[in-house]
Amino acid sequence: MTRLSPATAYRRLVRSGRPWALVQIVIVLVFSTLAAADFRSINHDCALLLQAAQLVLEGHRPYVDLFETNPPWIIFLNVPIAWVSRALGLSAALTFVLAVQLLFAAGALALSHVLGRLARRLDQAEAGTLILGFILANGLIAIRGELGQREHLFFLALVPYAFLRLLRHQGGACHRWVAGSIGLALGLTVLVKPHFFIGPILLEIVLVVAHGRRPAPGRPEWIAALAPMGAYALYWLTLPPPVWRAFTDHAAFMLGGYGAYAKGLGRIVESLVTYDGYTAVALVLTVTWIALVARMRFVLRPIVLVLLAVTVSGLAILLIQSRNYGYHRAPFYGGAAMLLAASLVVARSQSRNRRGLGWLRCDMVLVPFGLAVGTAALSLGLVVPAVLRPGPDSPLERIVKRWSRPGDTVFFIDTSVTPAYPLLLLLDRKPGTRTFYCYPLALIGKLSGRWSDEDSPRPPDPGALIARELRYLAELEEDLRRSRPAMVLIRKPPCQACPAGFDVRDYLRVVGVMSRAVTPLFDRVEDHPLFWVYVRCRICERRPLVPHLHLETVEALLKSLIDAPRKDERCATTSPRTF
Template identity: 25%
Template sequence: MDGCAIEPDAIGSARALRNPMSIEAKVAALAAATLAIAIQTLWIPIDADVSWLITVCERVLSGDRLYIDILEVNPPASVWLYLPLVWLAKTIGTRPEAVVAAGFVAGGLASAFTTLRIASRLDVPRARPFLACALPFIALVLPMALFAQREHAAVLLALPVLAAVAVIAEGGRLNRRAVAASGFAAGLIVIIKPYFLLAVAIPALWTAWKRRSVTPLVPGLIAGGLAIALYVAGILLFAPAYLAWLPVIAHTYGPMHESWWKLLLAPTFYPAICIGLLMMLRPDKVPVLAMSWILGAAGFLLATFAQAKNYPNHLLPEAALALAAAAAVLDLPGVVRGRRLPVSLALAFVGACQMYQWVILPDPAVASAIKRVAPPTPSMIALSPQLTTGHPVTRNVDGRWVGSRAGLFTASGAAHAGLKDPIARDAYREDVDSFGRDVAAHSPDVVLVSRAAKKSLMREPSIAAAMSPYRPAAVTKDTEVWVRRSLKR
C-alpha cells in the first residue's frame, strides 16, 4: 500500500496517542472497566434483547433448530454473536450473563487500545490525553442498559475500523495485514446488521475521494467481502430456514415504524449537540480521525432512519461516534484555549444525559410476584406481543423459557400491517396458534400476560383454550402473573 512517512518530530511530540498504554489511558481504562462491571453486576442487569438471545443460544446448544424449534425475528448473526460466550459459560459452569458481560468488557478494552494504537499513526502535531481518557468510557460506560447489545458490538468494532480508515485517508503507514484486518472487522459490522453498511461505506468513499484512488482500500474490501461471504455460507449451511422467514419479516416487522418527526428528532439530538460543540472549538480544520467518525456516525444515523423503529439501542452507535469525534478535536493544539474546558464539561454533561436516558430497568415487582406465587425455577411463557414481558425476568428468577418464540411479536406486526395481506394474515394465525401449541406441549408453570394486550389476545379461541387451565395469581403495573390451577394457592 502506498503511504506517506510521518516526520520524526511529529512522532516524538504525540506521545499520548503514540503510546496507547500511557498513564492516562491505563487509568481511564481501569476506571471504565471497574465502573462497567459494577453497573452490570450491581445495578442494571443484561437487558431484554440480550437476555432473550442468551436463551436462544442455550436452546440451540441443547439441540433446538434455529428458525424451526426456536424462532428469532432477527438474522442468524444476532444469535451467533453470543453463541461462543454462552457455550463457554456452559462449559465452565457459570451464568451466561457473567460471561457475556466479561466478554464485552474485554472487547471494550481491546477496542479502546486498538483505536489508540491505530490513531498513533496519524500525523498529529501534539497530543493531549482527552481521547485516551474518553475512549474507554465511550466503549464501556456510555451504553449503560444497552451494554452487550448488537449495537454496542458495532461501536466496539467501528472505533478502530474508522480510525484505520482515517489513517488511510491521510496517507499514513498501515500495512496490508492491518488494512485487511480492519476490512474484516468492517465486514463483521455489516454482518451484525446489514443496515450498518452505510456506516463503513460512507467513510470508505470519502477516503477513496481523498486519496483519488480506491487502491489503498483494496485489501480491506477483499477481507470485508470475505467476512460477508462466509456469513452467507453459514446461513445456507446452518440456518437455511431463515430464508423462508424473510417474506414474513418483510410483511410484518418491516411496516412497523415510529412517526417520522420522532424518528428525525431522537436519533439526531445528541450527535448534533456533539458536532455543534466540536465546531465551537474552532479547529483550523476537522482532523481526519474526527471526520471519519463523524461520517461513520452519519452512516449509523441513516441506518437508524432506515430501520425506522427508534428503539434506544438503535441510537447508540451514532451518539457514541459523535462523542468520540468531539473528544478527538479536543486533542488538537489549535483550538481556542478558553473554549477547551467549557466544551469538555459540556461533552461530559451530554455523555451523562445519554447514560441517564439509557438507564432501563425491569420492573422488580414482576420478579417478586413470580417468586411469591410460582414454584422454584418455574417453566414460563408469555402471552404478549412484547419481548420485554418475559425477558429478562425469566432468567432473573431462574426460570426456564418453554416458548418457541419470545412473544407474539409477529402477530402484532401482522395486525399493524393489516390482515388483508395474505402473508401477514398467515403469519398472524401461525404466531397466535404457536402459543397454544407451546402451552399444550410444555404445560408451563407460569404465563406472563401483558395487561395492555390481554383483552385482544384472549378473544382468539386457541389462546382462550390454552389459558383455561390457568388463573391469575398476581398483578403488577403492566403484567399479570398466571399460574396453573393445579398449583396450590
C-alpha cells in the same frame, strides 16, 4: 542541577504520555468493574438473544424450533458466551457483560496502536484525548442501559476500523495482527443488521473524496472482515430446503408486518429535536463540523472527516430503522462524543504559534480528564449503592419466584420484549413460546388491516381470521401444550404496537385459545398491574389447599377425586413452589 518550575514540569509530564495511559487504564477498569457489578441491569434484547443462544446450545434450530425478529447471526455470536457461561458455571448475564467489556478494552488498545502510526503523528495529549473520547462514548452508552446492544457492538468495531482506513489512505503501515483483529471485529458486527454496511461504505467514500484517489489496499483487515461473511454465506447455502422455506416465509412475514412497531420518519425527526440533551448536543456538533470542514482546511481535517463519517452513518442507521428506540442512537451518540474530543484536539492544534493562546496546548487537555473523572464518579454514585444495598424484588419478580422454580418454563403472552426480558434470563426460567415473545400478534394486526393507530378495534370474528393468523394461533396452542409452562402471564391493555382498545385476553377468548389451552390447564391466582397471572394445575403433588384457591380449582379437585382412574388433567390443587 537545574531545577524545573512547576509549570515546566507539568507540561513535560503531560507530553510524556504517562498520565494519559494511567487515566485510560483506570477509566476502563472503573467502567468494566461497574458493569460487572451491575450485570442484572443487562439490556432486555441482549438477554433475549443470549437465551436464544442457550437454546441453540441445547440443540434448538433457528427457524425450526425458535424464531426471532433478527437474522440468526447475532444469536450465533452469543453462542460462545453461552458456552463459556455453562462451562465455568457463571451467570450468563455476567459472562455477557465481561465479554463486552473485553471487546471494549481491546478496541481502546487497537485505537491507541493505530493513532500512534498516523502519517501526521499526534502527540500523546492529542491521541490520549481521542482515546478518552472513545472510552467516554462507551461509558455514556453503558450508563444509558445499552451495553452490548447490536448498535453498541457495531460502534466498538467501526471506530478502530475507521482510523485504520485513514492510516491506509495516508500510506501508513500497521501490524498485521492488529489490522486483522480490527477487520475481524468489523466483519463480525456488520453482519448483525444489513444497514450496518452503511458505516464502512460511507467511510470509504469520504476517504476517497478527501484524498482524491482510489481506496487504499488493506489486505489483512479486508481478508479478516470477509472471513465471517464467507462463513455466513456458507451457512445459508447449506441450509436444508425445509429450513430455507421456513426462513423465507418468516422473513416475508416480518417485512410485511413489522411496520406495526415503526414510529414513522416524521416522529423520528421530531424526537431528534425533543428527545433529550444528548441528541441536541450531537446534532449541533455534527452540523457545526460539517459546515467547518466544508469551508476550512486545517491539519487535523482527515481525523474530523473520519469521525463525521462515523457520526453521520450512525444518524442514517437511526433513521432507516424508524423505531426510535434509545439503543438505535448508540452509534450517533458515540460518534458525537468523539467529535467533542476531536474539537478539543483541533483547538489545541490551532493554538500553536499563536500569541496568547499557548496555554491551551496543555491546559485544554485537562477537559477530558475532568470528563473522565466526573463520569466515573457519576457511575460510582449510581451503581455502588444499588449493588451494596439492593432494593426489594419487583412485584413481577416475586410472582415468578413464588409460582415457579429455576429451570421451569414461564410463558409470556405479550407483544413487548420487556418485562419478560431480562427477567427470564436472570431468574433462570425458560421461554414457553418459540418466538420468545408474541410479536406475531402485532404483525398480524398490521397485515390483516383490522386496526390502525387511531381506532379501537373489537375482537375479530373467528370466521374472518387470515391464514397467517390461523397458523400462528395453532403454533401458540402447540407451544402451550408442548412446553408445559409453570405459569402463563397475559398482558393487560395497553400492549406495545397495538391500538388503545385492543385486549390480548379478549382476543384469545374469541379465537378459542383461552378455552382450549389456558383455562383447562391453568388457574388464575393473582393479579399484577401489567399481567393476568395463570398457574398450572398439578394433580400429582396432592398438596394442601392454600388460602387463595379459586372456585374453579375446588371444582376441579372434586372432579379429579371422583374420576381418579381417568387421571384427568384438571387441577388437584394450586400452590406456590414454597409448599
